Amino acid sequence: MxxxxxxxxxxxxxxxxxxxxxxxxxxxxxxxxxxxxxxxxxxxxxxxxxxxxxxxxxxxxxxxxxxxIRWGDPVLSSAISTIIAGRLFYRGRDAANFAEAATLEQAAALLWNGAETLFSGTTTGNAPPSLQAAFLALAERVTADLPSLGRSQAALRREAHSVLSTIADALAPGPSDQPLHLRLAASWKRPDAADCLRRALVVLADHELNASAFAARVTASAGAALSAAVLSGLATLTGPLHGAAWQGVDALIELSSALGAEQAIRRSLVQGNHLAAFGHPLYPDGDVRALALLSHFSLPPQFAALRETGEEMVGEKVNVDFALAAMAAAFGLPREAPIIIFSLARSTGWLAHAMEQIESGELIRPRARYAGPAPQMRSGS
Structure with missing residues (x-):
């Protein structure tokens, strides 16, 4: 490059x-x-x-x-979050600093432009966190929930709270009077991971107009229910270029275990593979979300070696996908923990974007630049 x-x-x-x-x-x-x-x-x-x-x-x-529509200029206005000079801000507040003490519930209240702290969840079941359960629960709601158009922001906030409760029941099952990071830590039987989970949930709550947030906004702009907007965001998040990028990090770690960090990176680069662990276009000096997490746990040796070797060879610092995969390994969390954490956190941002888009009253409907066969126009008689 x-x-x-x-x-x-x-x-x-x-x-x-x-x-x-x-x-x-x-x-x-x-x-x-x-x-x-x-x-x-x-x-x-x-x-x-x-x-x-x-x-x-x-x-x-x-x-x-x-x-x-790609990595270009802004295409719509939003007051929810932004990245300026390598820092992430939630409604003007530095997200990394906010994560020092805040919970995801408090991040949701901030992103939703509300003053109250939110508490989510209604079940006390013992089922493990499940992305499949989140998809099924949201899909079940979509056909029953009211359309979003024509409803006040107060009513939409109440519904957003209910939708977040539905997601929380699937991704962080547990007593409804406990913060979500404690419920998640208890679900995985890793109480020592609770504080890092709290920080991760907060710094991942929103990230401006990324692919999943845009998908949620498009759905909401059509007047669909908030649950439908979140379902759109969740489906988009599962892509390997978005929330599932941690799988690429795990694959690089496995290759590093077999060949050593330098040879693993060299082979990946020679093969033209994208290194999911390094770099982010919006953070030229390093992903602040990764930095907010990596200083709060000890890197497993393989991750430490990959970080040191990769940053030198690639010339880019590790990103939040690397941090999530490393955190899962450090605390012995399930392999799918990164996508569970990401999905639970980002649901609050999708709901914020959906409500903001509804309030704008605008349908997102760009035109396509046609590049197909020439239309066969019928001549008039």
Whole structure:
């Protein structure tokens, strides 16, 4: 992946340094420290070229829109969360700092723009956390819950509380008077993991307009029930480029166990495989969510070796997918623990996005740029 110096980037963009730095802070241009001089930064050439072409006016409006739907410019307004200068903020509050003491219930109250602390769950069953149970419970609700349009924000918040209770019963079964991180730790019989689980749930509660949040917003914009919006988000989260990226980390750890960290990474890079454990486009100096977790438990030796070797070879720091997989290994959690944690946490964000989208009153309905066979137009008689 080619990188440019600041001087080269500025020459291509024909702009001021302040504009370059602003584009980096907004996630439009990826940056990383220069290995030869850590005081300087390097800038991703493809990102710079894309912006240079746009600024030069060589892009039609539909091409700009097409790029925006990927890693491009913002496509809608939201007051829920944002990433600025490598930091994640929930309604203006630094999420990593908030996670020092907050629970997921408190994160939900903040994201939902409510003042009260929420308590979720109604069951006291002993069933283990189950992603399948969450899918089934949400699907059962979809056909019974009311559409979201035409209802007040107070009514929607009450329903959001109920939907979160349904998810919590499946993903963190336990007494309804206990915080969700304690219920999750008890379900897995790992009380020593409770504080790390609490931190993970908070820093994963929302992440701006990611793929699953966008899916939830599209569903809500059509007037579907809140449970349907969350079901859309959950389905999207299971993709290997999103919430299931921890599986790629586990696979790299298995390869590292067999070959050693350096050879495992080298083989993966030679084969053209994406290394799920390293880097994030919105965090050029390191994923703050990973940093918020990794300092609170000891890395298992294989993870420590992979982190040290990989960060040097790849030039990117480990991300939250690595942190979740490492945390699961460190505390002896079930293999699917990362996706359970991710799903439970992000449900609060999906509900926040769904309610905000409903309040906007707008249907998300972009047009497609047709690239198929020429339409066969019938001539008039």
């Amino acid at each position: 080619p990188w440019l110096t600041a001087e080269e980037a500025l020459q291509a963009l024909k702009t001021k340094p302040q504009t370059l730095y602003a584009n980096v802070s907004r996630g439009r241009i990826r940056a990383k420290p220069d290995p030869a001089d850590p005081r300087r930064s390097l800038y991703q050439a493809a990102d710079v070229q894309r912006l240079a072409e746009r600024h030069a006016g060589r892009r039609k409006a539909e091409m700009v829109a097409a790029e925006s």
